Amino acid sequence: MARAATTSDAFNAIAEPQRRDILALLRAGERPVTDLARELGMSQPRASKHLRVLREVGLVRVREVGKQRLYGLDARGLRPIHDWVGGFEQFWTGGFDRLETYVRELKQTRQED
Template identity: 85%
Template sequence: MARAATTSDAFNAIAEPQRREILALLRAGERPVTDLAQELGMSQPGASKHLRVLREVGLVRVRGVGKQRLYGLDARGLRPVHEWVGGFERFWNESFDRLDTYVQDLKQARQEE
């Protein structure tokens, strides 16, 4: 049971660095598959597969134009992610002085091994 029910939601989709790159590129506008593949230095099948995942979670849309398939960004699915992460906003500015000292201790402990 790998990665369980995780699959097929936006969180999972953006866990992949290459998929994040694809999304970032698509902010500039629609693009055909081969274009994306070339620009990101990945194979055409590779690009297609990542795009499939992104499509399944609704982060991109496809539109057929002649022989080409133009992929476009649909960022709406990122909003819940943004909100979830935003729920921690007030915590990442907290003082972690205690933590820092802990880290120091840890490093020392390591060197002593």
């Protein structure tokens, strides 16, 4: 089965580690592509390509200020990912609850010895 294009949805777009790095940097606020490229050690055209993909799936917005384009995080695009990951919360919570019970039982056993 052929893999979906990276611009088809947020899941495919964030499969690329450098795009996740860009999103992480944009959490702090808007940045021009040159800053992002320098921070991530990539060329400006490569950073622009990643930003285009992120913009097309709704994870990044762009705002023009004079001749400069500032890119910012649009977290609304992360909603499908949040919803999907949230479906595993019960698994994680249950796992932590079981771990807590195990640790409590282990402490009790050690105190009894």
